[in-house]
Amino acid sequence: MAPEASPLWAKNLPLDRAIHHFTVGDEPTTDRALLAWDAIGSAAHARTLAKGGYLAHEDVRALLAALKELHGEALRGTITITPEMEDCHTALELALIERCGEAGKRIHLGRSRNDQVILALRLLMREELAQLGEQVIQIALAFLALGKTHATTPMPGYTHLRRAMPSTWGLWASAFAEGLLEEVEALHAVLARFDRCPLGAAAGFGAPLELDRAHTAKLLGFAQVQRNPIDVMNSRGRHEGALADWLASVASVLEKAFWDLILFSTEEFHFVTLPDAFTTGSSIMPQKRNPDVLELSRATCRLLRGQANLVHEVASGLPSSYHRDVQLLKAPVLEMLKNASGMFAVLPALLNGLIIEAETSQAACGNELYAAHAATALAINGMPFRDAYRTVAAQVMTGGFAPDPDLYTGATRADLTTPKALLHDHQASLHTARTHWQECLANVWELPIDQELP
């Protein structure tokens, strides 16, 4: 078969091209997402070089102007990284040399691709992760809105996938909001890992000149410097793993909702009807409406879990410091971010569009769901619970169990306001963080070179 249509086409390349193809790998593609961040990181580095007296002010100004241009072009996607350039760092340096001449050749003083790429990745992961956090909050709020609309609409509570006790849609929906809230809280710890500026680690043992690392950190909105340069190298993979674990944990919360909704929307349960826009037809069976979005979401949860494991697998098993192996972390991390975001983007509308089939879900709440209530009532009236349990069990077995649900308090009422308030707090706190970062990045372009950082 010809190259284009087969995943194995590389095996027919001449040796030098096969080696180049293998070592460059996906970089020309993955690095498109890094270019803009590399431009920002490079600008901060140029400023710190100037502060140390290693770069003339006119050189810095030329570099900043060119980097700002390149940053814009990177965002618009108009820069191509050719396989010959290999990665975004070479592409950037070549463009700087082309646009600024000698000054372009001065930018790499005091840094290595090793710390340069970690900085670009960290800036990207920090921003994207915060945005993903905002998406998760949106989803949690959509669950709460659904829970509010159907706060008391009855449905059976299931254990072992068997009808167990009376529950409500309100309780069901808020469970996922609470689970997501826990994840949003945990997100701060992941962002805290990233809140250390790696630049200055150079190849992993520091740079042989005096760089004000705290200055770079402040320029880029980091709370602190990542002190030990070997640890900077060691944190590549560790940070990707923390990001991946968090996404996988969010996925593990959502997965249960997807499974529930797939079951609840079967002909057999019929507790919910999915909005049309979220279903698709069959190529052979004209009558079908399939819950494809939910299935793909469920599968995306497993995919994210698989990718988290893959990230750990690739990142692990190595001695300290830099090894080329870590290059293979880029693509899976970017994939995870894309997969999560693509799924998150459709979920609020899906939740808003759900049509709750209240009659059916109520009808499924038979009297047998009140067996625990009946036993509890007996116990409150003095019979030891274990005996009450046996008494009601005997009634159930012999068909003599006929409770009056009106006697009982029914389903537990969900607290919908506390999680909402907490989610809004987190929303505000993420917004504050992102605003701070944006101001820092704006300053990287705009601030007069001699001016003290605000």
Place this chain on the structure above:
Amino acid sequence: MAPEASPLWAKNLPLDRAIHHFTVGDEPTTDRALLAWDAIGSAAHARTLAKGGYLAHEDVRALLAALKELHGEALRGTITITPEMEDCHTALELALIERCGEAGKRIHLGRSRNDQVILALRLLMREELAQLGEQVIQIALAFLALGKTHATTPMPGYTHLRRAMPSTWGLWASAFAEGLLEEVEALHAVLARFDRCPLGAAAGFGAPLELDRAHTAKLLGFAQVQRNPIDVMNSRGRHEGALADWLASVASVLEKAFWDLILFSTEEFHFVTLPDAFTTGSSIMPQKRNPDVLELSRATCRLLRGQANLVHEVASGLPSSYHRDVQLLKAPVLEMLKNASGMFAVLPALLNGLIIEAETSQAACGNELYAAHAATALAINGMPFRDAYRTVAAQVMTGGFAPDPDLYTGATRADLTTPKALLHDHQASLHTARTHWQECLANVWELPIDQELP
């Protein structure tokens, strides 16, 4: 083959015993670790029942006395859970009935095994995780101590496992202290997940009576109630996963140190000699001293990573609420705790005992390690770095590179005091938390029943 010697012996059991064997699984073993915690959780439950007026004071007193006894017996390992009892909860209830009569039959009012086991697991995980955190701090401090002793002892810094730039043992050792410090910081977020009291969720939809859940939470030292009972069920597995991810992340930090030390202690590197107590001999080659402790530690890191993935695998793929599947999470979580702790226990002594072969590691620092220094020096003197790089590269290629190391600043100096102070802060904070829990647990036994909680 006979039963005892084969992993497959169950296949020869009669059907009912095979089913019982399969459903009970490892519970009689795993639940030995849960029993003491279940006794504590049961005592708190009894107190909250009394507060709600569901249990007479004399019953509570009888139950508390018996539970305290059982707690002690559980700690001493003198309680056996027979396969017929299946799990610790049945074992406990049977013992209470035996010792307190009717009162024993009253304890299960308002709870289910579902929330009961989650509580016991959470108490266990909270305590053990905090203890593991303390162990990690000890290891980090041992790295810092090593780094201090050899703060300036030279060794080559490696990238790609090739000599790259001058480094020191101080820089090397502190890198792991810093990595572990990041993990200790992240630990708080895991403990925060656990800081919600699950009791009162009952089977997953709340209990049909008025229980003061905040009272139970306070009794047991939890900062808050886990509000949504379905989320309580959903968090089983999620919390185990968070614990597992943290252990795996700690392992990923340590793994690099183990790999380094295995390499550095080879005949070829000879940068370090391992203390005798940490090596073993061969059954066939009389001359060998093998780094078995380091190898088993390295393998334990992979094991912990594999177990983390296993925990996620078992916990995932399910609809919301309770499913029996989660029973299979117990054994791997307990295994992980044991594996991590067993490894952590030997590491401080291993690090303290390392014999640094300073002469060899210094001798490995050839002049070629100063190539980046030379290029940087040229750049500081005005040559664009990229040209300086090419100039030095040409010298290296032609053998004309002869730098004078004395001209350069040498290796980056590690900051050993900041991480030490931060580690001590975390040590104090974990100690405070554990002290608070212990006081709470003491109060569970001792506080007069009517007394307000402190």
Place this chain on the structure above:
Amino acid sequence: MAPEASPLWAKNLPLDRAIHHFTVGDEPTTDRALLAWDAIGSAAHARTLAKGGYLAHEDVRALLAALKELHGEALRGTITITPEMEDCHTALELALIERCGEAGKRIHLGRSRNDQVILALRLLMREELAQLGEQVIQIALAFLALGKTHATTPMPGYTHLRRAMPSTWGLWASAFAEGLLEEVEALHAVLARFDRCPLGAAAGFGAPLELDRAHTAKLLGFAQVQRNPIDVMNSRGRHEGALADWLASVASVLEKAFWDLILFSTEEFHFVTLPDAFTTGSSIMPQKRNPDVLELSRATCRLLRGQANLVHEVASGLPSSYHRDVQLLKAPVLEMLKNASGMFAVLPALLNGLIIEAETSQAACGNELYAAHAATALAINGMPFRDAYRTVAAQVMTGGFAPDPDLYTGATRADLTTPKALLHDHQASLHTARTHWQECLANVWELPIDQELP
């Protein structure tokens, strides 16, 4: 807390005991399963030593007698491996020295614990895997029996968990038989990997004396010698991985059946009732019958998958030859064998006991399942299928679709005889293999020392 009740008790041990505890790990437990196999392997080694003239006949006879005794004691479980002995190999050698004196000290000539343990593991895995294959065949045959009883009992065929086309219980049940048949076929390739005798590799570079490795191989029923001694060491982990992958693949077939049965036995589907012996009750809800065996089986499938990944994780990431890391493979492999076998043991009875609710499953087969039939019929009569599809789709949308199922052939009929015959073939072939191994092992004890192997 006191040692016994906490997974972390080792952290309070004195250093030397903590190191010993950590390095010995689970060996005293895991090696109980290896002891009998080690006795057999040792007997074969003694015979090959004798054949090479390295061991006097009277020594061999004494060793064989003692090993046969020890083999029997190992099977009866009456040998204890103390932590001081560390593993089964030391336990065995000590027992031989005690029982045979000097001869016992001669047995280790020409071998190392490295090849000794690989041999014991390989013999164990070969036998247990073949037995697991027989269990899988039993399960597949039980599926076929179910399929035969209900060959034409209607049920809806589901895609996307939505009713799609007419199907039958016969088709459903035979699908799993076919899937398992594919696994049974694949099993031979795993057994073929094991069909190489590792003994003689010694520490991984061969033994410095002339051993007739082909003789050892023949004695133990191996088709060939594993030629390269480094590859013998490298295959540790590789073979465990192949075994683990196979079990995980079998689990992936069964998992779908468990999921189906859990769904089909809900109140909502009610297509099947589970036999009472396979369900359990609730601690709080007296009315419940929960499908615990199916849930634990489903979870065991995920557990096996997780353990397979764990085995790969522990086995991987190492240079060639022996490293102590591989010790940690023993426990998970034995766990997997036990987990799989415990689950397999209950499945045939579960399948035999299923009560098919034919009325309900038939009633769920509404006319809409015949939409593809109707479109196909139109297409057979000349309308292009894509147009026929649209025609029927329009009828369905407008409610005008009213097919006469009697016009159509209905569900595809399952072929139940071909897979049955093939399963019986594999059953016979596994039986032949196991018989051959048993004869070989009998000869290891019984054959006169000078006699040519049959």
Place this chain on the structure above:
Amino acid sequence: MAPEASPLWAKNLPLDRAIHHFTVGDEPTTDRALLAWDAIGSAAHARTLAKGGYLAHEDVRALLAALKELHGEALRGTITITPEMEDCHTALELALIERCGEAGKRIHLGRSRNDQVILALRLLMREELAQLGEQVIQIALAFLALGKTHATTPMPGYTHLRRAMPSTWGLWASAFAEGLLEEVEALHAVLARFDRCPLGAAAGFGAPLELDRAHTAKLLGFAQVQRNPIDVMNSRGRHEGALADWLASVASVLEKAFWDLILFSTEEFHFVTLPDAFTTGSSIMPQKRNPDVLELSRATCRLLRGQANLVHEVASGLPSSYHRDVQLLKAPVLEMLKNASGMFAVLPALLNGLIIEAETSQAACGNELYAAHAATALAINGMPFRDAYRTVAAQVMTGGFAPDPDLYTGATRADLTTPKALLHDHQASLHTARTHWQECLANVWELPIDQELP
């Protein structure tokens, strides 16, 4: 940030586009690799429809001509699958309708996208896997060639990464050839899983018309029909998993060689020099030559293992029959094939180019490597081995061990001819299989419609 440069750009899409983007996912890209295979499968289906009398001969001829054209275009990469088309199946059907009119609308009779995509995937996996097998054989032969050139060149054999016993490059190299040979043998079992024709399963419950499935199978070179249509659906994921496990197992063999070569090529070992074409420089340290190809190969082994786990994760956890979830299997499987092939392509040249530093590796073989020889020699002369071991150990400890290596046989000699012959056998057998498939596929286009299959 603007869409193009961020992995999260989808989150800014309008809802309908976000849903479409999420459901279509990577299909327009992944399906480019499937298109040619789908054309072949469609041609076979058209022929079988004709054989059953469901399609006029002139329609078949038109379809075959158009499909052959499309097949060629697909191979040349000149067909674009637009996001609106979603996948290759729609793209193909649309093209057929455009080129053949009504006939194009007839092709989907008797099949579903469900069996159509499984067929295309299976044809692709069968071919690519066989080609990967051929690549693996090339690598194994390159190891043998290296082993032959340096059959007796000494190097230390390492255990625990410590010098253990005398070995040779011949023994080292042939170990990997033997390991790969075992994988090549195992490959046949994977191909045997694929050797079942899925077409005719339709949506998973068969097609409601009489199709000669054996005819389709024969046309496409399959040994048999995959009988049960539900099992056809269930095998999606199972087959991908088997392919993935095999690649991961091959990777586990190679990984050890990469690790060894990375270590052996350090300054500290210096046993081998890597060919220049396989190393790269540093961006900051002019003196460095880094083993990037080996590092990326090592990382690719972990990546393949991670991807195998990911494939299992995505494929698992589902009830029987078709679910949209499986769509997410396509991209990782194609990725694995590409990653493996890209790595395999460079390895023979890497092995051929290795410069063995025989002097250094010989010099590392100190006398202490002969300790086991000395103990064995004592044992052969009558001293029990355990006593001999202790005697030599005492000499080593006291420095009195001075063996004469000339007395001993030295390193075990590798058998290089047997594995070579076996590899050639497998090469021939894979070639035969691929030739048969190519002939079948040629016949799909060329054979007169009425003609019996050869």
